Amino acid sequence: MSKIIVFVEQCNGTANRASTEALGAAASLGAEVIAVSFGEGAANLTLAAARTIALEGTQYSPDALAGDIAGIAKAEGANAVFCASTGTGRDLAPRVAALLDSPCFSDCTAVAADGDAIAFTRPTLAGKLIANVKSTGTAVATLRRNCFEAPEAGSAEVTIQPASADFKALLTEIAAKVGGKLDVSEAPIIVSGGRGMKEPENFKLIEDLAAAFGNAAVGASRAVVDAGWRPHSEQVGQTGKTVAPQLYFAIGISGAIQHVAGMKTSKVIVAINKDPDAAIFKLADYGIVGDALEILPALTEAVKGAVSGA
Amino acid sequence: MNIVACIKRVPATETQPKIAPDGKAMDPALAEYMLSFYDEIALEEAIRTKEAAGGEVTALTLGPAEATKEIRDCLARGADKGSLLTDADWHTRDNRTTAKALAAQVTALGAEVVFCGRQATDRDNAAVGQMMATYLGWACVTDVIELTIDGQKATAKRESEAGIESFSFDLPAVITCQKGLNEPRYAGLKGIMAAKKKPIEESAPELAENMTEVISVELPPARPEGRMIGEGTDAIPALLEALRSEAKVL
Known part of the structure; x- marks a missing residue:
């Protein structure tokens, strides 16, 4: 054996x-x-x-x-x-x-x-x-x-x-992450935003939807990480993290190959995008065409209701 | 300081791979190649270390003769010389064989610090840096997002699930570089001209036999086709219903 x-x-x-x-x-x-x-x-x-x-x-x-x-x-x-x-x-x-x-x-x-x-x-x-x-x-x-x-x-x-005490590199400190937020690599639900969010401030809407689920992490496309809107720790894709949550929201994300590579094994993918021809819709299980900035607040309210069992 | 940046020639990010006729590899003839993304960060850190402490940066790779293109890219950005371990079958070498060959060359070059990308964006193992350090008997910190070198002493930070971890260690060391460590510079026209005069030494590496047997390589299964729920906020109730009763994820 x-x-x-x-x-x-x-x-x-x-x-x-x-x-x-x-x-x-x-x-x-x-x-x-x-x-x-x-x-x-x-x-x-x-x-x-x-x-x-x-x-x-x-x-x-x-x-x-x-x-x-x-x-x-x-x-x-x-x-x-x-x-x-x-x-x-x-x-x-x-x-x-x-x-x-x-x-x-x-x-x-x-x-x-x-x-x-x-x-x-x-x-x-x-x-x-x-x-x-x-x-x-x-x-x-x-x-x-x-x-x-x-x-x-x-x-x-x-x-x-x-344990061996023959050290070369030694851990001297662990600084906890701010706010104890869930990491994309661990969360069962991920709400990711891209360029379609238009302004970094609008990621508040992404954060609100993630918070409504209670067990969701915020993710981001490479474009918004490179633009400095979001930290690299949130980046999903080929040069970020590869994730496979139960539920993945791609919001205002066009579906560039390098993003898709990092999330396409998610169990269920929901895409929200203004452009009905966006590549992300070919991958998504469920798609909604429309302006993320309009849809998100209503979606967040609906999710709050659903999660609380109302 | 004698500094080495280990780099790799990898398929370009946009590559849609095809399977080789033997079913055991990606068809290498069909791909466009580039410098692996994280290696740009490794090279940048090597150059910054040289700018702070003096010395020389060697861009080192195990690759085919064509990998002089990726080495020239490094020379144009500021590396001083290149070292190409010429191997036409580089893409079939496993991480053990690669790490051993690189470790031997790092020793031959007399390096004191080696920078690698956290992973090459082809095989995605994120293993060669640690393996090389282990074969060399050196300290190694991986996925580094912050580095301070002061003489022979160094500290590095990396992010794990637990938080931001700080490590202290002495040189010689291998550092594997994560996005966020620095902002890699581009090659300017002056750099590109200067790179043409910089030396690239080609040598035949001693290669340990592969201990990885590839059983098969396949394309991932396609996702079943999804459906468009609707437009705008009107589609929200139908979406939640589908997530609840059809996908059963709520």
């Missing part, structure tokens, strides 16, 4: 959703799953895995942590290492791969057993191509959010191991 190491990101003893999904992906392959986690609270994790190894340390260093994960993978004779495709997971996995002298497959959307190996499906060229690949060494991969079933919490026994 194959053995897979899954690095689980956690905060105060609670695993993040993307990491739990990675545990589910590993379990779906019928492998023995060994969870590895780091930091305060890791010893309190109750995971769906055969075992959990909690790395005890107070200082975070990506190079030291990658060394610990690779060391465990070697000691366990694991044939794969999975991380969630998060800012942390995507940073760590290639380091682990190099330490295991294997390639790294980032942001995979599916896994499947392929003989003794694991076949990974991953989008390339910002989703314009889908590649199916496997490693002839250790299979090191990061797994995209919302692509794998997360198991219920389990009862894996936790063993504690000291």
Whole structure:
């Protein structure tokens, strides 16, 4: 049976959703799953895995942590290492791969057993191509959010191991994001605006619609980010974030190929645009032709009613 | 300071890829190429580092002979010289092979700091920077949006789901560059003229065997055709009804 190491990101003893999904992906392959986690609270994790190894340390260093994960993978004779495709997971996995002298497959959307190996499906060229690949060494991969079933919490026994203190780069501070706003890469609903919003001030209407849902993030097209209307952290597309929410609103966005690449795997896409011939309508499940500035306030009111169950 | 910017020749953003006859790659003959978007940011940071600390910037790539075009672009923007690891099959190399070849050349060049784009916009792995640093035994901070280098000491900020993370480290280091770190400059006419006289050294890299086996490459499934709900605010009730009972996302 194959053995897979899954690095689980956690905060105060609670695993993040993307990491739990990675545990589910590993379990779906019928492998023995060994969870590895780091930091305060890791010893309190109750995971769906055969075992959990909690790395005890107070200082975070990506190079030291990658060394610990690779060391465990070697000691366990694991044939794969999975991380969630998060800012942390995507940073760590290639380091682990190099330490295991294997390639790294980032942001995979599916896994499947392929003989003794694991076949990974991953989008390339910002989703314009889908590649199916496997490693002839250790299979090191990061797994995209919302692509794998997360198991219920389990009862894996936790063993504690000291984390390496051999640092090269050391985390000195984390400044919380302002307002605790949902990030486009995490939100189940995204409301994105483009040039059709006409003025940066009009993004208030986008923010209002997002707020009406309660669990939506604000997104933006490259055009308005480049114009300085919105921060890069909100940019969806080839040079921004690739997202796949349950519901995506493209408002005043024409549907340039580089934007579409970042959001076309969304479950449901709604487009609102003045131009009935806009490319975005070819992609959208539902389209409304009209001036976003007129439609948005009424839509926001209607959503408020719908969400509150009225 | 001896500075290297790692760059990559990638299909132009507007490329609509076609599958190669063997079904295992994008047909490379059909694409227009350009300098990868994030590499422009890496090059800009390399040039700014040189402007602050003195030294020399080398634009380094593993690519085909034609990649001299992307290197010239870097030279025109302000890099001092180019280093092309010539490899006609560059687009088939996996990140391990690429990282090893680049790491060996970074050592040969005697670099103290290496800038990479956070990811190349073809394979989108965002892996070569960290892998190269690991093979070199250097510090590495990824997705950097703010960087300060003071002698051999450096601090860098990156954004993750947790917030803005600050890291401190010593050189030598690999920095992978995210949008927001700087505003890349364009090549002026003077730069383009000067670039013609700058040296590009071509060499044959030692290449480790690929450990990635491509099973297949395919185009993503097309989305089912959607429908136009209507015009203006009148269409809102029908939209909400469709989201609620048809798409079941409300």
